Amino acid sequence: MTNLNTLLEGKGHNVWSVHPDDTVLDAIKVLAEKDIGALIVIEDGKPVGIFSERDYARSVYLKGKSSPETLVRDVMASPVICVRPDQSVNECMTLMTEKRIRHLPVMDDDELVGMVSIGDLVKSVIAEQQFTIEQLEHYIHGYPRFPAAPKTDC
Numbered sequence: 092m093t094n095l096n097t098l099l100e101g102k103g104h105n106v107w108s109v110h111p112d113d114t115v116l117d118a119i120k121v122l123a124e125k126d127i128g129a130l131i132v133i134e135d136g137k138p139v140g141i142f143s144e145r146d147y148a149r150s151v152y153l154k155g156k157s158s159p160e161t162l163v164r165d166v167m168a169s170p171v172i173c174v175r176p177d178q179s180v181n182e183c184m185t186l187m188t189e190k191r192i193r194h195l196p197v198m199d200d201d202e203l204v205g206m207v208s209i210g211d212l213v214k215s216v217i218a219e220q221q222f223t224i225e226q227l228e229h230y231i232h233g234y235p236r237f238p239a240a241p242k243t244d245c
């Protein structure tokens with residue numbers, strides 16, 4: 092089973108962040124510029140929340156709040172649930188399902204080393220399953236199940 096360290100090696104370790112005192116408008120601009128769905132909220136070098144498109148839609152837009160006047164700290168998801176790089180994709184999918192979250196910061200001791208989304212995890216599972224299928228197909232096609240019938244001259 093793939094762990095997050097392996098997943099991040101392929102995906103990359105880039106993490107985009109905002110400060111809790113930034114405005115929602117500033118955060119939305121970063122989301123659009125980086126073409127991502129969530130930002131980690133960092134204060135004093137530590138993750139304190141996650142701000143996502145979903146937070147914007149539900150806590151700002153639908154409530155009629157002003158993006159230039161609303162602070163990220165007022166709408167971010169908190170507390171942050173973090174995972175370690177040695178945890179498996181399956182462990183993280185279970186955690187996300189139980190906690191009903193879509194993004195997990197990856198912490199190695201006190202250092203933020205990446206962030207994974209539910210989409211990253213699903214993509215990893217699909218790739219692993221596809222690899223298994225290809226290996227099984229190769230095995231099946233490489234080794235006939237039944238010996239060839241002897242030829243007769245009838």
